[in-house]
Amino acid sequence: xxxxxxxVQCLTTKEIKALARPEFxxxxxKFYPTKTFExxxxxxxxxxxxxxxxxxxxxxxxxxxxxxxxxxxSFIGDGIGKGKKITFAEAWxxxxxxxxxxxxxxKSIERYPVVARWRNDxxxxxxxxxxx
Numbered sequence: 001x002x003x004x005x006x007x008v009q010c011l012t013t014k015e016i017k018a019l020a021r022p023e024f025x026x027x028x029x030k031f032y033p034t035k036t037f038e039x040x041x042x043x044x045x046x047x048x049x050x051x052x053x054x055x056x057x058x059x060x061x062x063x064x065x066x067x068x069x070x071x072x073x074s075f076i077g078d079g080i081g082k083g084k085k086i087t088f089a090e091a092w093x094x095x096x097x098x099x100x101x102x103x104x105x106x107k108s109i110e111r112y113p114v115v116a117r118w119r120n121d122x123x124x125x126x127x128x129x130x131x132x
Contacts (some may be wrong), residue, residue, distance in 0.1 A: 005066050028044060028053070036098075037055050038108075040057075042057050043055070043056060047063050047064035048062050048063060049063050049064075049117060050064060050069050050124075052064055052066075069085075096108055
Protein backbone atom coordinates (compact mmCIF):
# COMPACT_ATOMS: atom_id res chain seq x y z
CA UNK A 1 0.00 0.00 0.00
CA UNK A 2 1.30 3.42 -0.94
CA UNK A 3 1.83 6.11 1.65
CA UNK A 4 -1.34 8.06 2.39
CA UNK A 5 -3.72 5.40 1.04
CA UNK A 6 -6.59 4.27 3.24
CA UNK A 7 -7.78 0.72 3.60
CA VAL A 8 -11.46 0.05 3.01
CA GLN A 9 -13.11 -2.37 5.37
CA CYS A 10 -15.77 -4.62 3.85
CA LEU A 11 -18.64 -5.54 6.14
CA THR A 12 -20.47 -8.86 6.11
CA THR A 13 -24.23 -9.01 5.64
CA LYS A 14 -24.68 -9.77 9.35
CA GLU A 15 -22.56 -6.76 10.30
CA ILE A 16 -24.55 -4.47 8.01
CA LYS A 17 -27.83 -5.76 9.47
CA ALA A 18 -26.51 -5.25 13.00
CA LEU A 19 -25.68 -1.63 12.14
CA ALA A 20 -29.07 -1.01 10.49
CA ARG A 21 -31.25 -2.83 13.05
CA PRO A 22 -31.35 0.04 15.63
CA GLU A 23 -32.55 2.47 12.93
CA PHE A 24 -35.26 0.04 11.78
CA UNK A 25 -36.36 -0.51 15.39
CA UNK A 26 -36.51 3.17 16.30
CA UNK A 27 -38.22 4.32 13.10
CA UNK A 28 -40.37 1.45 11.72
CA UNK A 29 -42.82 3.69 9.85
CA LYS A 30 -39.95 4.83 7.63
CA PHE A 31 -39.14 1.28 6.50
CA TYR A 32 -42.39 -0.70 6.81
CA PRO A 33 -46.01 -0.14 5.77
CA THR A 34 -46.99 0.13 9.45
CA LYS A 35 -50.48 1.55 8.85
CA THR A 36 -51.30 -1.30 6.47
CA PHE A 37 -50.04 -3.94 8.92
CA GLU A 38 -52.01 -2.37 11.77
CA UNK A 39 -55.13 -2.15 9.59
CA UNK A 40 -54.77 -5.87 8.89
CA UNK A 41 -54.56 -6.58 12.64
CA UNK A 42 -50.80 -7.02 13.06
CA UNK A 43 -48.74 -5.59 15.92
CA UNK A 44 -45.00 -5.09 16.08
CA UNK A 45 -43.18 -6.78 18.96
CA UNK A 46 -39.81 -8.20 19.96
CA UNK A 47 -38.95 -11.91 19.83
CA UNK A 48 -38.34 -13.29 23.33
CA UNK A 49 -35.47 -15.49 22.04
CA UNK A 50 -33.42 -13.49 19.50
CA UNK A 51 -34.69 -10.00 20.49
CA UNK A 52 -35.39 -9.08 16.83
CA UNK A 53 -38.56 -7.12 16.09
CA UNK A 54 -41.29 -8.77 14.04
CA UNK A 55 -44.97 -8.38 13.11
CA UNK A 56 -47.51 -10.74 14.66
CA UNK A 57 -51.22 -11.32 14.23
CA UNK A 58 -51.96 -12.97 17.57
CA UNK A 59 -50.82 -12.15 21.09
CA UNK A 60 -50.00 -15.82 21.71
CA UNK A 61 -47.15 -15.70 19.17
CA UNK A 62 -44.10 -14.80 21.27
CA UNK A 63 -41.27 -15.67 18.87
CA UNK A 64 -40.42 -14.27 15.46
CA UNK A 65 -41.04 -17.55 13.63
CA UNK A 66 -37.43 -18.25 12.73
CA UNK A 67 -36.72 -21.96 13.05
CA UNK A 68 -33.91 -21.23 15.53
CA UNK A 69 -36.38 -19.48 17.84
CA UNK A 70 -39.35 -21.83 17.34
CA UNK A 71 -37.27 -25.00 17.39
CA UNK A 72 -38.98 -26.27 14.22
CA UNK A 73 -40.01 -25.29 10.72
CA SER A 74 -43.59 -23.99 11.02
CA PHE A 75 -44.46 -24.60 7.38
CA ILE A 76 -43.96 -28.35 7.84
CA GLY A 77 -46.55 -30.52 9.56
CA ASP A 78 -48.94 -28.51 11.70
CA GLY A 79 -48.30 -25.33 9.72
CA ILE A 80 -50.02 -26.72 6.62
CA GLY A 81 -53.73 -26.27 6.01
CA LYS A 82 -54.49 -23.76 8.76
CA GLY A 83 -56.79 -20.87 8.02
CA LYS A 84 -58.99 -20.22 5.01
CA LYS A 85 -58.00 -22.01 1.82
CA ILE A 86 -57.81 -19.72 -1.18
CA THR A 87 -57.38 -20.18 -4.89
CA PHE A 88 -54.30 -19.13 -6.82
CA ALA A 89 -56.26 -16.18 -8.27
CA GLU A 90 -57.23 -15.01 -4.74
CA ALA A 91 -53.63 -15.34 -3.53
CA TRP A 92 -52.37 -13.34 -6.51
CA UNK A 93 -55.03 -10.65 -6.00
CA UNK A 94 -53.99 -10.29 -2.33
CA UNK A 95 -50.33 -10.05 -3.33
CA UNK A 96 -51.20 -7.49 -5.99
CA UNK A 97 -53.24 -5.39 -3.54
CA UNK A 98 -50.34 -5.28 -1.09
CA UNK A 99 -48.64 -2.88 -3.48
CA UNK A 100 -51.48 -0.34 -3.55
CA UNK A 101 -50.04 1.49 -0.53
CA UNK A 102 -46.40 1.19 -1.61
CA UNK A 103 -44.29 4.30 -1.93
CA UNK A 104 -43.04 3.10 -5.30
CA UNK A 105 -45.81 3.35 -7.90
CA UNK A 106 -46.51 0.08 -9.70
CA LYS A 107 -49.36 -1.68 -11.44
CA SER A 108 -50.16 -5.03 -12.97
CA ILE A 109 -50.09 -5.54 -16.68
CA GLU A 110 -52.35 -7.73 -18.76
CA ARG A 111 -51.35 -11.35 -19.23
CA TYR A 112 -48.66 -11.83 -21.81
CA PRO A 113 -47.56 -14.94 -23.72
CA VAL A 114 -44.76 -16.90 -22.10
CA VAL A 115 -43.48 -18.33 -25.38
CA ALA A 116 -41.93 -15.75 -27.69
CA ARG A 117 -43.56 -16.86 -30.94
CA TRP A 118 -41.64 -14.20 -32.86
CA ARG A 119 -38.24 -15.54 -31.67
CA ASN A 120 -37.60 -19.21 -32.30
CA ASP A 121 -34.10 -18.90 -30.85
CA UNK A 122 -35.40 -18.11 -27.34
CA UNK A 123 -35.78 -20.82 -24.71
CA UNK A 124 -39.16 -21.23 -22.98
CA UNK A 125 -37.91 -20.15 -19.55
CA UNK A 126 -36.48 -16.85 -20.74
CA UNK A 127 -39.25 -16.07 -23.22
CA UNK A 128 -41.46 -14.33 -20.64
CA UNK A 129 -38.89 -11.65 -19.82
CA UNK A 130 -37.77 -10.91 -23.38
CA UNK A 131 -41.07 -9.08 -23.87
CA UNK A 132 -39.92 -6.37 -21.49
